[in-house]
Amino acid sequence: MAARPEGTPVWTDAMFTDAEVAKTFYGDVLGWTFGEASTEFGNYTQAYKNGKAVAAVVPPMPGQDTSPQSAWCLYFSSPDVGATAEKIRSAGGTVLMEPMQVGDFGSMCIAQDPTGVTFGIWQPGAHEGFELEGEAGSYVWAEVFTRAPAKADAFFTAVFGYHSKKVKDEHMDYRVFDLGGEMPVLGRMVMTAEDFPPEFPPYIQVYFAVDNCDKAVEAAERLGGRKLFGPMDSPFGRFAAILDPQGATFAVIDTRTTVGDMPEMV
Template sequence: MAVRPEGTPVWADAMFKDVELAKTFYGDVLGWTFGESSSEFGDYTQAYRNGKAVAAVVPPMPGDDGQGQSAWCLYFASPDAAATAEKVRAAGGTVLMEPMQVGDFGSMCLAQDPTGAVFGVWQAGRHEGFELEGETGSYIWAEVFTREPAKADAFYATVFGFRSKKMQDPDMDYRVFDLGGDPLLGRMEMTAEDFPPEVPSYIQVYFAVDNCDKAVEAAERLNGRKVFGPMDSPFGRFAAILDPQGAAFAVIDVRTTVGEMPEMV
């Protein structure tokens, strides 16, 4: 697999107090199977779709009481995690976990943008990232949700070299980031009308599904909660969900589209 350009989303994982519950939930909603947990790396457990790695789940680290909010974390590619961590600091972000080597799999760090959204940085070794993406049951898209869009735009442009285009929609402030090629990441302004003040900035990860409505039904059957949708759009029929342990994610059926694509400038 070719090395992904710096700033490309390459991996997603989430920490769960009850890993077995998470495996049951995502196994049913997204059709995932799971490998053996790696005790050497904190029982990190990879998820697979059709035998290809798509994400991972992990229990809280030793000393963590597990009371923190479960959340999906998106990782961006970096040729040098330590150098990227310095760029995060210089751009006004915060390094939450210093760069560390993860065996021969690669190196990682965790960071937070100046508006509060948490993300990861991954310098690939033997583990290069998603083995499947853009297909049913795998990662397909992500969006930064923030109340300070200008600050977020400047941060990601500085750290990863993103260029951006604004969607021509008078009802929302939405941008798409790229590195000169295909779109890589969206950025949505969180408005007071749609987001309670206690909801922090975050990055929402989207997984592809064959049928959005059935995915929502499966999630609710397993004590997940629909937050938004299902809703039709030119990009696909999508919905936002909270899993039983509070981790937010979205599902989208990109084959069911309604309306014309908006202009981006």
């Protein structure tokens, strides 16, 4: 597989206090199966769809808070994780976990933008990232949710060299980032006071593709998840945001069921 350009979403994982509950939940909602836990790397366990790696779950590290807030972490590709960490600092971000090598799989760090959005950097080695994208049960899209859009826009543009365009809509501040081509790689939404209580932290919402958005929501609710909004029709697909039983937020989208015209970008 050709190396993904720097700034391309390349992987996602989440830490769960009860990894077995997470496996049951996502196995039913997204159709995932799971590999063997890697004891050498903290029981890190990869999820698969149709035999291809799509994500991973991991329990807390020994000695860590036994009740961490579960959250999906999106990793962006980098040819040099150390150099990207320096760009993060120079742009006003914070490196939460210094660059480290993960066996022969690759190297990583965890960082936060100036508005409080946490994300990862992955320099691929043997593990190149997603083996399946854009199909049911796999990653398809992500959006930065922030209360300070100008700061977030400047940060991600500086670190990854993104170009950006804004949706031409006076009622909504939504921006998409690309790497100089027609294909966008990331979106940015504004967290409004009406929709997000002040204690809800900024985050990156990861979207997983599904064959049927409504059925995915029903499965999530049956297993203790909670619908945050949707299902909702859009020109991009029918989608919904879900809070899983351990507090991790994610979204599901049926990209084949579209309603309306694509918005104009400026």
